Amino acid sequence: xxxxxxxxxxxxxxxxxxxxxxxxxxxxxxxxxxxxAALLAPFVTASPYSLNVMTTAAIFVLLxxxxxxxxxxxxxxxxxYIAFMAVGAYTAGIISKSFELPLLFxxxxxxxMTILAGLIIGAPTLRLRSDYxxxxxxxFGEITRITANNLSVTGGPSGIFGIPGLLKIGGLDVENPAxxxxxxxxxxxxxxxxxxxxxxxxxxxAWRFVREDEDAAEAMGIHTYKVKLLAYIFGAIxxxxxxxxxxxxxxxxxxxxxxxxxxxxxxxxxxxxxxxNMRGVVIGALVISLLPELLRDFASNRYLVFGLLxxxxxxxxxxxxxxARGYERERATVDVDPPAVATEQGR
Amino acid sequence: MTAVLExxxxxxxxxxxxxxxxxxxxxxxxxxxxxxxxxxxxxxSAFNCITGFYRPTSGSVRIKGLETxxxxxxxxxxxxxxxxxxxxRLFPDLTVLDNVRAGMHLYGGQNWADAILHTPRFKxxxxxxxxEANYWLDFVGFEGARGVPVRNLSYGxxxxxxxxxxxARKAELLLLDEPAAGLNYSEKQQxxxxxxxxxxLGTSIVLIEHDMGLVMELSERIxxxxxxxxxxxxxxAEVKANPAVxxxxxxxxxxxxxSNGDA
Numbered sequence: 001x002x003x004x005x006x007x008x009x010x011x012x013x014x015x016x017x018x019x020x021x022x023x024x025x026x027x028x029x030x031x032x033x034x035x036x037a038a039l040l041a042p043f044v045t046a047s048p049y050s051l052n053v054m055t056t057a058a059i060f061v062l063l064x065x066x067x068x069x070x071x072x073x074x075x076x077x078x079x080x081y082i083a084f085m086a087v088g089a090y091t092a093g094i095i096s097k098s099f100e101l102p103l104l105f106x107x108x109x110x111x112x113m114t115i116l117a118g119l120i121i122g123a124p125t126l127r128l129r130s131d132y133x134x135x136x137x138x139x140f141g142e143i144t145r146i147t148a149n150n151l152s153v154t155g156g157p158s159g160i161f162g163i164p165g166l167l168k169i170g171g172l173d174v175e176n177p178a179x180x181x182x183x184x185x186x187x188x189x190x191x192x193x194x195x196x197x198x199x200x201x202x203x204x205x206a207w208r209f210v211r212e213d214e215d216a217a218e219a220m221g222i223h224t225y226k227v228k229l230l231a232y233i234f235g236a237i238x239x240x241x242x243x244x245x246x247x248x249x250x251x252x253x254x255x256x257x258x259x260x261x262x263x264x265x266x267x268x269x270x271x272x273x274x275x276x277n278m279r280g281v282v283i284g285a286l287v288i289s290l291l292p293e294l295l296r297d298f299a300s301n302r303y304l305v306f307g308l309l310x311x312x313x314x315x316x317x318x319x320x321x322x323x324a325r326g327y328e329r330e331r332a333t334v335d336v337d338p339p340a341v342a343t344e345q346g347r
Numbered sequence: 348m349t350a351v352l353e354x355x356x357x358x359x360x361x362x363x364x365x366x367x368x369x370x371x372x373x374x375x376x377x378x379x380x381x382x383x384x385x386x387x388x389x390x391x392s393a394f395n396c397i398t399g400f401y402r403p404t405s406g407s408v409r410i411k412g413l414e415t416x417x418x419x420x421x422x423x424x425x426x427x428x429x430x431x432x433x434x435x436r437l438f439p440d441l442t443v444l445d446n447v448r449a450g451m452h453l454y455g456g457q458n459w460a461d462a463i464l465h466t467p468r469f470k471x472x473x474x475x476x477x478x479e480a481n482y483w484l485d486f487v488g489f490e491g492a493r494g495v496p497v498r499n500l501s502y503g504x505x506x507x508x509x510x511x512x513x514x515a516r517k518a519e520l521l522l523l524d525e526p527a528a529g530l531n532y533s534e535k536q537q538x539x540x541x542x543x544x545x546x547x548l549g550t551s552i553v554l555i556e557h558d559m560g561l562v563m564e565l566s567e568r569i570x571x572x573x574x575x576x577x578x579x580x581x582x583x584a585e586v587k588a589n590p591a592v593x594x595x596x597x598x599x600x601x602x603x604x605x606s607n608g609d610a
Contacts, residue, residue, distance in 0.1 A: 194463045197462050197463050197465065198459060198462050198463060200462075201457060201459065201461075201462030201469065201473075202452065202455070202456070202457050202462070202472070202476070203458075203459050203462060204462070205441075205445055205448055205449070205452075206452060208438065208440075208441055208445070209438055209441075209449050209452075212438035212439060212440060212441060213436055213437075213438055215400065215420075215436065216432065216436040216437070216438065216449075217438075217449065218400075218419070218420040218421050218424075219398060219400075219420055219424055219429075219430055219432075219436075220424060220429075220449045220450055220452055220453075220512070220516060221421050221424035221425050221452055221453040221516065222421055222449075222452050223419075223421045224421070230459075234459075324440075326440050326441065326442060326495075326496040327442065327494050327495055327496070328442050328444060328445070328494040329494055330444070330492065330493045330494040331477070331481055
């Protein structure tokens with residue numbers, strides 16, 4: 001809105017001085033830079049292994065950006081987030097397998113199921129605060145996995161396999177790993193952008209108000225319960241779509257993919273990256289998903305090294321790599337209105 | 348004059364303790380009313396009942412003629428009440444502007460789809476939020492950085508931001524809970540002027556305050572509470588001369604207490 005004004009009148013510098021690197025990171029270009037890097041990566045390495053790792057990382061970014069809505073924006077600690085991915089993956093898998101449909105056509109059903117799951121988990125639990133909510137979500141995460149493990153429609157412990165690909169149009173086969181990778185990157189970047197934009201809107205502010213002080217938010221006319229439920233539902237949609245991509249990527253879904261560790265890893269990506277800052281969360285997700293692969297040289301000790309690195313990061317950057325800044329541009333000029341009380345007081 | 352706020356026989360009890368015990372009063376358009384009384388008299392509890400944070404045990408609250416007793420705070424805020432808190436309740440990690448934008452939440456003007464697609468409507472609405480937030484910060488005489496987290500500000504500045512946030516709601520009734528607490532003399536004088544200007548906007552103000560100088564100068568009517576009950580009501584001069592008030596503030600042995608009425 002006031003972009004041109006800001007440019008000409010050079011608004012005052014806000015917050016602590018920033019290095020050139022962080023200035024690049026905070027510019028609007030960084031999104032395009034990241035997208036370009038993701039699109040060019042297969043030209044550097046396109047082995048089936050690296051494509052597999054990169055697709056998994058992209059899906060992980062989607063999950064982290066969804067959990068960031070719940071935990072980062074709204075401050076609701078969710079320890080069972082992976083349940084939404086499970087709901088999405090199983091819904092897509094079961095429908096596409098039983099009706100021989102490409103996964104793309106299962107998305108409406110996946111949306112309905114994940115929103116339902118969000119409501120079922122959210123509606124009774126969101127009246128709870130902090131610690132209690134964390135424990136209940138942890139329980140729901142496990143219930144989802146154990147249910148999938150025991151039902152016959154979900155294939156029990158061995159799960160569902162041989163799931164059809166996302167789509168097949170003429171010669172373009174989305175089951176081709178490279179095509180699937182590009183499609184995943186495209187979808188993930190759109191959703192990362194969407195959740196970043198949501199964070200900077202009226203709803204996104206309402207989430208932050210609830211996170212900071214529920215009572216004060218309520219006094220300003222914000223229905224805290226409704227707003228929290230919306231955060232949960234958005235998080236569920238992001239997770240569910242992550243599940244569809246997951247099913248398309250592996251063409252199989254099994255309960256082992258949705259253990260508590262996965263929820264913890266997504267949460268770790270959000271915390272490590274910087275809660276509430278979508279750019280930080282993307283970096284956090286890439287670190288969490290790629291670092292163990294890059295550490296393969298350490299063989300059996302790689303998770304030890306991984307853990308140590310995480311501890312080191314949290315010691316030196318307790319708020320994550322890139323916490324939400326809490327600064328914004330101000331208008332450069334003062335309004336024509338007289339500056340209120342000060343003049344009357346002749347200060 | 349129509350009553351913006353009507354409180355009738357309000358009672359709140361916590362266990363056996365009656366925090367508010369049969370309070371009745373009303374506030375009219377463009378009126379400034381002060382609620383005073385010793386600590387623990389039930390002033391803040393009464394505020395919390397009016398704004399829905401406590402559910403009254405009995406009695407009724409009507410705002411602009413609408414029954415709001417027992418509704419949730421957000422619904423009562425939507426009817427047209429806005430408030431500040433006794434101990435600052437800002438959103439500490441958010442910017443000054445964002446804090447004031449909180450008061451405008453009910454204006455709407457955009458939904459989540461607008462936000463994701465950055466529609467023209469979204470941009471208009473965001474520009475409106477920013478302009479109005481700046482307007483209200485100017486209105487309360489806030490000087491200083493507006494794009495920084497509010498936790499970085501001094502206490503006096505934070506108090507102003509809280510009032511700006513309440514005003515941004517543009518409600519007909521403003522409840523101020525100890526607005527002068529912790530302010531120095533010149534800040535109190537500015538607050539005095541500010542309250543007058545808020546009233547001129549067409550807003551009724553009900554305030555809880557311990558600073559008697561401020562209360563006497565500002566309010567048209569004063570309600571004195573003690574032990575959850577109203578013990579006196581009237582103009583500043585009437586209240587000052589009321590023996591029950593003097594007793595509540597200074598104790599019973601009233602040798603020469605009359606002259607210290609304005610404590």
